[in-house]
Amino acid sequence: MAPVKVHGTPLSTATMRALAALYEKDIPFEFVNVDMKAGEHKKDSFLQLNPFGQVPAFEDGDLKLFESRAITQYIAHEYQDKGTQLLCPSTKLMALMSVWMEVEAHQFDTAASKLAWEQFYKPFFGLTTDSAAVEENEAKLSKVLDVYETRLGESKYLACGCFTLADLHHLPALHCLLLTPSKKLLDSHPRVSAWVSDITARPAWGKVIALQKM
Template sequence: MASIKVHGTPLSTAFQRAVVFLHEKEVDYEFVPIDMRAGAHKQESFIFLNPFGQVPALEDGDLQLFESRAISKYIAEEYSEKGTQLIPFDSKKKATASVWMEVEAHQFEPVSSKLGWEILLKPMFGLTTDPTAVEENEAKLVKVLDVYEDRLSQSKYLGGDCFTLADLHHLPNLQCLLGTNLKSHFESRPRVKAWVDDITARPAWAKVLALIKH
């Protein structure tokens, strides 16, 4: 049995971000389903793992972690000899990749999450989409993608010439937006489109998508 346990639900983008990394690193893990509809993430047993009552939560022996990006960094260092090398060894290249990891967390994620909530999730819960919120955040997304198009004229990936955490962290929210009419913003920028096609075709991501559909 795998020593690593990941608690969550495949529908959570944060859970997806954590487990796609485990697949990239070829690290075995045990998936522990959390029924969020039933409020399992707010029960004491789960709060012990994540005091904010959010997924995912990871256990590796006596270590307990939450926050998907922190989980990915831990796995990258703890299992550095396995799978894909997703953090550069060179200090300057590592610093560059770190910048774009911050960009994903502070520029792309907030905008894409709000758009996903308005366009995809609200209708699922019988709520009304706010067109003003969509318009405002779509304008912000366009600005982010313009920066990405320029950056990708300098290197194949956001963090440099090799696939890194800076790219991987985008996958869950990116996949959500590709299922909406916002896909045109990605496809109209040739370098962004090539980058999207590349990272969404990775075998590790295909395994996560299969888990979602299961």
């Protein structure tokens, strides 16, 4: 049995982020599906793994982690000699990677995740989309993508010339956006659009999406 376990649901963007890192690193792992409709994420057994009752939870032997971005960083450093590097080759570039990871979490995702909720998840759950919230967050995301468009004119990927965690962290929200009318925001930024096409075509990401269909 693999010492690495991921507890979550394949439709969760945070779970998808952790899975993407494991697949990029080609690390064997056990996926433990958490039935959130049944409230399994609020039961004592799961709260011992993540006291906030949110997915994913992660185990590597006796190490227990939660928060998907922390999990991906652990995977990238602990398994540095395996699979895709995911880290930049110098201290200065690593600093840039940290900057763009912060940008993803605090600038990009704040708007993108709200758009995903309104246009991807709400219809899935039979809920009504709030058009005012969509309009507000599309305006916010467009401004963020303007910055990305400039950055991607300077570098093939956000941190440096190779695919890193800074790019990987965007994948779950981008996947949702591509399936909504907000895709127009990505299409209207040519460099962003090319970058999105590049990173969403990665074989490891394809495995994450395939897991949703099992």
